[in-house]
Each structure stands twice: as structure tokens, then as C-alpha cells.
Amino acid sequence: MQHPIEKAILVGIITPRIRKVIAEEHLAELQRLAETAGAIVTxxxxxxxxxxxxxxxIGEGKVxxxxxxxxxxxxxxVIFDDDLSGSQVRxxxxxxxxxxxxxxxGIILDIFAKHAVTAESRLMVEVAQLQYLVPRLTHAWTHLSRQAGGRGIGMNGPGETQLETDRRIIHKKIQELKKKLVKIEDARERQAVRREDTFQVGIVGYTNAGKSTLTNRLTSSNVYVKDxxxxxxxxxxxxxYVGDGKFILLSDTVGFIRKLPHHLIDTFKSTLGAASKANCILNVVDATANDYQEHLEITHKILEDLIDPKIPRIIAFNKAESASPERRQELLNHYPEALQISAKENIGMESLKQLLIQKMQTWEDDRKMRTN
Ligand SMILES: Nc1nc2c(ncn2[C@@H]2O[C@H](COP(=O)(O)OP(=O)(O)OP(=O)(O)O)[C@@H](O)[C@H]2O)c(=O)[nH]1
Ligand SMILES: [Mg+2]
Structure with missing residues (x-):
């Protein structure tokens, strides 16, 4: 599903429930998605x-x-911000x-396919792509069986048989890929058991919030960062490293986005598993985003199914150096517990580190209590 550089037109929809500024924000995000996938938006x-x-x-006139x-x-x-059914595409x-x-x-899947590096994420993307394809095939099937019409109900047209075969092949392929994934996940589980003695922090948040930049800043490493x-x-x-030869494990994971398809979340659950094993969640939020509240809600919603609500959470508003003073005040009023940091400009790193150490100590104390 890779596309060469192509010119694209984007289509967004405002329903009465959605405010105009938010709809514009959604469309701007779709533009970034399209560009990341390699399209030029005209x-x-x-x-x-x-x-x-x-x-x-959309309406016929608009079409x-x-x-x-x-x-x-x-x-x-032409790229729609909202999901299309197979028949709508047709x-x-x-x-x-x-x-x-x-x-x-479709665009998110394209980007995932482009950015997947390991065998595991490649497999996950392939599963998600096939799952995306199945309902679209169903509609092609209806189309073809209708073409073969006139032969009476119950008389299978050639198209129908072909499409059923295609669907069977796809389902079989999905099962095979899932089996391979389970094997990789088992190996991951075994590694996870070995890490149980170490305090683990899952870095989560909306895509492009600065999770990798922060990981690099805190651990002087070289995780891939890109705008x-x-x-x-x-x-x-x-x-x-937090002194005395002790360390905290930070896991940097895939970012979230609105309307992240459900089957993608399911497929990526094992990568997010790194976060689900965490003893503390660090939610990185882009303080400059106009829709930061929606970013927080989306992250919260995705994590709901993955993470024990008792696991402590820290919110860190990143890119604070570029946020307006009004925004910073607003964040302070609404999220007094949250940190305001800049991973890029190295601001607030020491406070964040101290807070993580504090959480680690609480976790260690709890463990000691439980084992005694
Ligand atoms: N102004 C500003 N930009 C930042 C800051 N931290 C990160 N960025 C920029 O934000 C962009 C995204 O950073 P990443 O670290 O790749 O973000 P991420 O959350 O890992 O993104 P994904 O992996 O795509 O989900 C890059 O262009 C960074 O340079 C910051 O504190 N201030
Ligand atoms: Mg990243």
C-alpha cells in the first residue's frame, strides 16, 4: 500500500457537534499525515x-x-478525514x-508500513492492513455478484466465488501472521519477567509530543526523533541512571492519534504492552497544541483498557518554552500537579527526574512491605 509522491486533496467534515477550530485542527493533522505518507496537499x-x-x-454537490x-x-x-465504508469508497x-x-x-496504515522497522512491527502492520482490506473486499463482492445478476438468487456468480476465496486466503494469512506474532510476544514476556526487579516508566502520549526527544534527553541516547x-x-x-549504580527503565512507545483504528490498537497492544508492564506512566503532552485537551482525552481513553488505574501517572507538558504565557497559566490552573518542561531546551529535566526517583522509592517501599 505504498504510494509514490502524489498530489492530494483533503476533505474534512464539520458536524454540529464539532467546533470549527477543532475541525480545522483535525484537518491540519490530516495534512501532516498525508505529507508524512509522501503526498503533496494542493x-x-x-x-x-x-x-x-x-x-x-459528503453531499453530491461537494463531490x-x-x-x-x-x-x-x-x-x-482524495483523502477523507473520516473513515469510509467499502461501499462509500466504491x-x-x-x-x-x-x-x-x-x-x-488508510493513510495511517501507509505511514505505519513505511516506519515499521522490526520484524514484529512489520508483522503487526501487515495484519492491520489485511484487516483493513477485508470489509472492502466484501463490497467488491456485492458489486461483482450484482454484475452476475439475472441468473437468479442463489446462483453464485464467478465473482462471488473468487471473492470468497480471496477472503478465505486473507483470513488464513492473518491467522498465520498472528501465530508468528505470538511467538515474538512470548519471547518478550520472558524478557519482561527478567525486568521485574527494575522500576519501569512507560512514556506515552500523542504522536509528535516529544516522547523520543525526552527519552534521549533523560538518558543521553539516540532514539530517532523527527518532526x-x-x-x-x-x-x-x-x-x-539515578545514582548508586541504580537505574530506571524508560520505554518509549508508539504515539497515539485521534481515530486510531481499533484493530490497529488491538494489533499494537503488545508494543504498548511495554507501557502496560510499567510501574509508572509518564504522559507527555504538547503544550503548544490547541487541542491538547483532546490529546489528553485520547491518550486516557486508549490507556484505559491497557493499564491498571492504580499505576501512578505523571503528566508532563512538553514544548513549554514555545507555549504562550496564557497557555502556561491555563495549564497551571487546570493541571496544578503537572510539570511544564522542554525536552528540546533542557528545561525542567531535573524536577522530572526527581519526581521519577520519588515514584521509584514509593514503589520499592511498597514491594518491601509486600515481601515482608
Ligand atoms: N519546541 C519544542 N519542540 C520539541 C520539544 N521536544 C520535542 N520537540 C520537537 O517535536 C518533534 C517531535 O519530537 P519526537 O520526540 O519525535 O516526538 P514523539 O512524541 O516521539 O513522536 P512520535 O514518535 O512520532 O509519536 C520534533 O521536531 C522535536 O524536535 C520541545 O521541548 N520544544
Ligand atoms: Mg517518537
């Missing part, structure tokens, strides 16, 4: 709707408008001949 469209059009998601824009810009790709592709129609999930979405896909563990 225009963005935003449509206000009361309800989604089941056939094409025609987009068609003209695609021709003018010589663009070959309907849109019919109305926009020669144009590739993608949605947010793009999903720079990190594979978890890495780094040691933060």
Missing part, C-alpha cells in the same frame, strides 16, 4: 453537514466540486474516475 475542503450521506459521506478541483490541480488522490471512485480514494485509517507523525513505531527501552 487543497483542503471542509463541509458542514447535519448528517453523513450514506452513499458518499462534483472536488472533482473539478482534482482536475484543476492535477491531483490523483461510490466515490465511480464518481471520481481515475482517482484514488483513501481515508484517515513527523509516528516517527516511533517500535518500543525502545533506555536506562536512566
Amino acid at each position: 487543497r483542503t475542503f471542509m463541509q458542514r453537514v447535519q448528517a453523513f450521506n450514506p452513499a458518499t459521506l 462534483s466540486e472536488i472533482k473539478t478541483a482534482l482536475e484543476e490541480d492535477e491531483a490523483s488522490l 461510490n466515490l471512485e465511480q464518481r471520481l474516475p481515475g482517482i484514488k480514494v483513501l481515508d484517515r485509517t 513527523q507523525l509516528f516517527a516511533t513505531l517500535d518500543s525502545t527501552m533506555r536506562k536512566l
Whole structure:
């Protein structure tokens, strides 16, 4: 599912529930996703709707408008911020001949495929891609069986048989890949057992918040940092030395994003497992993001299923040096416990380190109490 550099038009939707500034933020994020995937965005469209059009998601008039824009810009790709069903993709592709129609999930999968490095994350991406494909195949199937119509209900057209075979092959492939993943995960589990004596901190948060930069800053390491979405896909563990030859293990993991597809979360659960094994969660939040509250909510929601609510959490607002004084005051008012730091400018690192050491000591004391 890799695409060469292509010109793309983006489409966002404002429903009555969504405020305009937030919708714009969502579309700006989609633009970053598209660019990270290698597309050049020529225009963005935003449509206000009361309800989604089941056939094409957006209204027919808007589809025609987009068609003209695609021709003018010589663009070959249209990307929707909202997820499209298989039949919506097909309907849109019919109305926009020669144009590739993608949605947010499709783009995220492309980026994941580009950024996966280890055998494990490659396998996970492959599973997620196949799962994404299955419902789309179903619709192609309906389409083909209809073409074979006129032969009476219950008479299988050739298309139907072919598609059923395709679906079976895909399901079988998914099962095989999952088996391979289980083996890798078992090995990971065995390693995890060995680490039980060490205090572990899971660094989590929205993509591009600065998790890897912070990991590097705290541990003087060289984790890949880039101003793009999903720079990190594979978890890495780094040691933060805290004196007396003791260390804390920091794990830097894949970032979150709104509308992260469910099957992707499920598939990536094992990488996030690094966070689920953690004795403390460090949630890094971009203090400069206008929708930082939504970032916090999304992170919270994803972690809900993964992490014991009793595990202590620290919120660190990163990029504080670039946040406005009003924003910093707002953060202070609403999150008095949270730290304001700058991983890039090396601000607040000592306080953060002390706080982590404090959490480690509490954890050690609890353990001693339990074993005595
Ligand atoms: N202004 C500012 N920029 C920062 C700070 N920390 C990180 N950045 C920048 O933010 C961008 C993303 O940083 P990363 O460390 O890759 O972010 P991440 O959370 O690991 O992102 P993913 O791995 O993509 O989820 C990079 O361009 C960093 O240089 C900071 O304290 N201030
Ligand atoms: Mg990273």
C-alpha cells in the first residue's frame, strides 16, 4: 500500500457537534499525515453537514466540486478525514474516475508500513492492513455478484466465488501472521519477567509530543526523533541512571492519534504492552497544541483498557518554552500537579527526574512491605 509522491486533496467534515477550530485542527493533522505518507496537499475542503450521506459521506454537490478541483490541480488522490465504508469508497471512485480514494485509517496504515522497522512491527502492520482490506473486499463482492445478476438468487456468480476465496486466503494469512506474532510476544514476556526487579516508566502520549526527544534527553541516547507523525513505531527501552549504580527503565512507545483504528490498537497492544508492564506512566503532552485537551482525552481513553488505574501517572507538558504565557497559566490552573518542561531546551529535566526517583522509592517501599 505504498504510494509514490502524489498530489492530494483533503476533505474534512464539520458536524454540529464539532467546533470549527477543532475541525480545522483535525484537518491540519490530516495534512501532516498525508505529507508524512509522501503526498503533496494542493487543497483542503471542509463541509458542514447535519448528517453523513450514506452513499458518499459528503453531499453530491461537494463531490462534483472536488472533482473539478482534482482536475484543476492535477491531483490523483482524495483523502477523507473520516473513515469510509467499502461501499462509500466504491461510490466515490465511480464518481471520481481515475482517482484514488483513501481515508484517515488508510493513510495511517501507509505511514505505519513505511516506519515499521522490526520484524514484529512489520508483522503487526501487515495484519492491520489485511484487516483493513477485508470489509472492502466484501463490497467488491456485492458489486461483482450484482454484475452476475439475472441468473437468479442463489446462483453464485464467478465473482462471488473468487471473492470468497480471496477472503478465505486473507483470513488464513492473518491467522498465520498472528501465530508468528505470538511467538515474538512470548519471547518478550520472558524478557519482561527478567525486568521485574527494575522500576519501569512507560512514556506515552500523542504522536509528535516529544516522547523520543525526552527519552534521549533523560538518558543521553539516540532514539530517532523527527518532526513527523509516528516517527516511533517500535518500543525502545533506555536506562536512566539515578545514582548508586541504580537505574530506571524508560520505554518509549508508539504515539497515539485521534481515530486510531481499533484493530490497529488491538494489533499494537503488545508494543504498548511495554507501557502496560510499567510501574509508572509518564504522559507527555504538547503544550503548544490547541487541542491538547483532546490529546489528553485520547491518550486516557486508549490507556484505559491497557493499564491498571492504580499505576501512578505523571503528566508532563512538553514544548513549554514555545507555549504562550496564557497557555502556561491555563495549564497551571487546570493541571496544578503537572510539570511544564522542554525536552528540546533542557528545561525542567531535573524536577522530572526527581519526581521519577520519588515514584521509584514509593514503589520499592511498597514491594518491601509486600515481601515482608
Ligand atoms: N519546541 C519544542 N519542540 C520539541 C520539544 N521536544 C520535542 N520537540 C520537537 O517535536 C518533534 C517531535 O519530537 P519526537 O520526540 O519525535 O516526538 P514523539 O512524541 O516521539 O513522536 P512520535 O514518535 O512520532 O509519536 C520534533 O521536531 C522535536 O524536535 C520541545 O521541548 N520544544
Ligand atoms: Mg517518537
